Amino acid sequence: MRISKDLKKWGGMLLGLAMLPVGAYSQHRIEGRVNDIEQKALPYASVRLLRTDSTFVSGTVTDSLGCYHLNQVSSNDYLLAFSTIGYKPQIIPITVRNADVTVPMVTLESDNVMLGEIVVKGSSFIRQKDRVLIIPDKQQVKHANTGYDLLYNLMIPDIEVNRKNGEVSNALGTVTLYINGEEANYRDVQSLRPRDIEKVEYFDVPTGRYSGDVAAINYITKQYRSGGYVSLDGQQTVGYLNGDYNVSAKVSHGNTSYTLWGGYAMKKYEDDRTEKHESIFFPDYEIDREHTTSASRYKNNQQYAQFKVSNVTKKHNLSAQVAFVRDDTPENGSETLLAYSGYYNRQVSSADTKDENNLKPSLRLYGNFELPKGQNLEFTLKGSYGRNAYTRTYQEADETSLSDVNEDLYSFNFFGKYNLPLRHNNSFGVDFRHIHDITSSDYKGDYDSWQHLWMSETMLHVSYNQRLGEKFSLNFRPGVSMVNYKLHGTDAQRHWSMRLRSQFVYHISKQQQLSLGVNLSNEQADISYINNVDQAVDFIQVKRGNPYLDNTKYYDIGIIYNLQINRFNAQAMVACNYADNNIHTHYYIEGDKLVSSFLSNSNAYNLGGRLALSYKFSDHLRAKFTGQYLNVHVTEPSMNQNGFLGVLDVNYFLKDFAFNLYGRTASKRLDMYSLVTVKKPASYGASVSWSHKGWYLEAGTENPFTKHARYKEHTDYGVYKYHQVQTSRINQQTGYVKVAYTFDFGRKTSKDKNDVDRNINSAIMKVD
Numbered sequence: 001m002r003i004s005k006d007l008k009k010w011g012g013m014l015l016g017l018a019m020l021p022v023g024a025y026s027q028h029r030i031e032g033r034v035n036d037i038e039q040k041a042l043p044y045a046s047v048r049l050l051r052t053d054s055t056f057v058s059g060t061v062t063d064s065l066g067c068y069h070l071n072q073v074s075s076n077d078y079l080l081a082f083s084t085i086g087y088k089p090q091i092i093p094i095t096v097r098n099a100d101v102t103v104p105m106v107t108l109e110s111d112n113v114m115l116g117e118i119v120v121k122g123s124s125f126i127r128q129k130d131r132v133l134i135i136p137d138k139q140q141v142k143h144a145n146t147g148y149d150l151l152y153n154l155m156i157p158d159i160e161v162n163r164k165n166g167e168v169s170n171a172l173g174t175v176t177l178y179i180n181g182e183e184a185n186y187r188d189v190q191s192l193r194p195r196d197i198e199k200v201e202y203f204d205v206p207t208g209r210y211s212g213d214v215a216a217i218n219y220i221t222k223q224y225r226s227g228g229y230v231s232l233d234g235q236q237t238v239g240y241l242n243g244d245y246n247v248s249a250k251v252s253h254g255n256t257s258y259t260l261w262g263g264y265a266m267k268k269y270e271d272d273r274t275e276k277h278e279s280i281f282f283p284d285y286e287i288d289r290e291h292t293t294s295a296s297r298y299k300n301n302q303q304y305a306q307f308k309v310s311n312v313t314k315k316h317n318l319s320a321q322v323a324f325v326r327d328d329t330p331e332n333g334s335e336t337l338l339a340y341s342g343y344y345n346r347q348v349s350s351a352d353t354k355d356e357n358n359l360k361p362s363l364r365l366y367g368n369f370e371l372p373k374g375q376n377l378e379f380t381l382k383g384s385y386g387r388n389a390y391t392r393t394y395q396e397a398d399e400t401s402l403s404d405v406n407e408d409l410y411s412f413n414f415f416g417k418y419n420l421p422l423r424h425n426n427s428f429g430v431d432f433r434h435i436h437d438i439t440s441s442d443y444k445g446d447y448d449s450w451q452h453l454w455m456s457e458t459m460l461h462v463s464y465n466q467r468l469g470e471k472f473s474l475n476f477r478p479g480v481s482m483v484n485y486k487l488h489g490t491d492a493q494r495h496w497s498m499r500l501r502s503q504f505v506y507h508i509s510k511q512q513q514l515s516l517g518v519n520l521s522n523e524q525a526d527i528s529y530i531n532n533v534d535q536a537v538d539f540i541q542v543k544r545g546n547p548y549l550d551n552t553k554y555y556d557i558g559i560i561y562n563l564q565i566n567r568f569n570a571q572a573m574v575a576c577n578y579a580d581n582n583i584h585t586h587y588y589i590e591g592d593k594l595v596s597s598f599l600s601n602s603n604a605y606n607l608g609g610r611l612a613l614s615y616k617f618s619d620h621l622r623a624k625f626t627g628q629y630l631n632v633h634v635t636e637p638s639m640n641q642n643g644f645l646g647v648l649d650v651n652y653f654l655k656d657f658a659f660n661l662y663g664r665t666a667s668k669r670l671d672m673y674s675l676v677t678v679k680k681p682a683s684y685g686a687s688v689s690w691s692h693k694g695w696y697l698e699a700g701t702e703n704p705f706t707k708h709a710r711y712k713e714h715t716d717y718g719v720y721k722y723h724q725v726q727t728s729r730i731n732q733q734t735g736y737v738k739v740a741y742t743f744d745f746g747r748k749t750s751k752d753k754n755d756v757d758r759n760i761n762s763a764i765m766k767v768d
Helices: 002-018 138-142 147-154 186-190
Strands: 028-036 046-051 056-061 067-073 076-083 090-096 106-108 125-127 132-134 160-162 167-170 176-179 197-203 216-221 226-238 241-253 256-270 273-281 286-312 316-342 346-370 376-396 399-421 427-445 449-468 472-487 493-506 512-523 534-536 541-544 552-565 568-590 593-616 621-634 639-654 657-664 667-670 677-680 683-692 695-702 711-716 720-727 734-745
Touching: 028 090, 046 067, 056 067, 076 106, 090 106, 125 552, 138 147, 147 160, 147 186, 147 197, 176 186, 399 534, 621 667
Parallel strands: 028 106, 176 216, 541 593
Antiparallel strands: 028 067, 046 056, 046 076, 076 090, 125 132, 132 197, 160 167, 197 216, 226 241, 226 734, 241 256, 256 286, 273 286, 273 720, 286 316, 316 346, 346 376, 376 399, 399 427, 427 449, 449 472, 472 493, 493 512, 512 552, 534 541, 552 568, 568 593, 593 621, 621 639, 639 657, 639 667, 657 683, 667 677, 677 711, 683 695, 695 734, 711 720
16 A cells, blocks of 8 residues: 555665764763762752853753763763752762763752742743653642643643543643653542642653653652641532542651542433434335434442552662442433334334443552663553443333343453663663453343453564764664454454554754654454344344454554744644554444444544644743644545644633633544544633642633534444434533642651552443
8 A cells, every 4th residue: 555655665764764873972971879968869850961161061860769871971071960849959060081970979958949839930841852841830830739730731732631531642642641650540640739749751752661652741749758648629510410529548657658549429410412313224125213312311420449558769669559449320321202214104212221330349569670770670460350230221112122241351461661771862672561351241131142252462562762963863662462362152363463663853953853753553453342242222223243353553654843932832743644454333234134333344544733832921821722633534435524623721820819711613523433423512611720728629610601512423334324413411501619628747748649440341242
């Protein structure tokens, strides 16, 4: 294919660039360590190499052990400047004479200044060779209650932050979040106190331990040794029932800390409205059907608890945690009036009710080891068990359909990574991941069946980062993936895929950067697709699994330009994504039934551009704008859709108060998996918050002047097409109130991460 040939061409060019000889420059290295007055390591302190006239030469930050190194240093006299928030800066002279230099221990004294008291003038974005270092200012920290709030307040131009559901993304995909180098999930960041965050690292061109990510955010927190806290927070929606309440407590003693979390969430709403028209084309006749939903109801509640023990020293970070999650949806149903025409001419009522219950205990072990010469070894081991139950009853006129499923799901996940820094700011790394799921499902009702599936994916990657002089760098991460799955009674399936994440970066200046990225990846089918089960949707339509789906392969290429000038930040990007063996919904006729299943026989591509701008008008007023264009094309069946989106965010800070306004334009997009075009209406909202000492109060509203926000869908599969308009109570005029309070006892201690994964995985094939 043309795109594949072009990708090979670009890949060859990048590999050729990697082979270019590096120009002749000095081979000297400066290394050392930074401590505080108690001789404890100071991680992530800034280290700058200056000429004797204070001209900047290069810079870095200390690692988790307080160690640093600078490569490619010519023989000369220099100044080394050390600084970090909360400590007095220090400058020492050094001399480099035809040999590597080991600097004596540097000790920084505390200046007793807390992060919340610091006001950063001008730009708080500092472009370094492999990351953007962001120092939150006083206003951004004060008017944030969670890690998501702070990230939103930072207004990084190319990142979109959804504080409601914890989604963080850029134009290339999901941004991975870390806390002190350890990967974090929604609850981790949600429970992170902004006042404990010292700085934020944004890896828009990930290297080293972050080389496997599309992009990465690393929160660097202050380290405390003793004390504890109790924290309470709750958020309640006004307009329909939706609440989320959490409590956490932590006690630290020396290198060991103990943390307990618990929480409860519930959601309940009614009267979603759907108007849908369907056409089903059988060989000899056609059936048309009008759906008008007259009543609907949804009710869900969730509880979780987690206990964690961690031990952190200069040499290691070890933790163990156990968690338990229960998720229950006792009500999820609707009543609909159906009007048939064509082959049938009649009007009947239908009722669709679902009941789901999920239990998931889990265990997680984590270790991070700092080895000699800057080497790092990290591993994560996770295991969980899921007990899932799903019941659906569908009634139309005098006929009833039933599906009752019970599932046992065992999941295992191991991840290990080794990273080795090399001379000249280069690095080498290798990582290994294995994911394994075993599920047994017992289906009763209209179709009795027992399904047993084991599914695994093993991935191995090698990472190499190469500096090419002062202006260029290459990040090269080849790898391989092997996907295995076997459904009882069918042949085993095995798929090999080559993987690659490569970026060639041109550092135009301290304020500008241009990067070219080429990626090859793969994705296994959703676990709920791989079965040979039939589920009745209604008395005309059946949903069926497919145990022979192929492995989807993705080919991406993109060009990104970044600009940072004082208070102004911008990013422009053009990217193309090509999906081979795209897994998608497929409809066909079988006798007198319409069958909905899945195929992996088509290709799809996305072509898009994005412009993101942010500006700090003053210490009080900041704004961010994002504009995006996306074209989605699917080959089988042939579908094409153009879409545009604009997003505006404005923040204003005034003493203890913060005000926020945001708006999103209407958008239209073709989903390359469901093959449905979704039209979303414009949305907007506002919030005001008050923060003082340990208290945080926030009130907000969404779509305050919109009574009927309509979400539209349409598609045409050939034998089946539909279009619908849906309104929901959760997308209309709503408001919310949030209250949080933290009580510290003893010495202040950083708020620990909440690693509980509240997502429920299941292989049960469900009817939407």
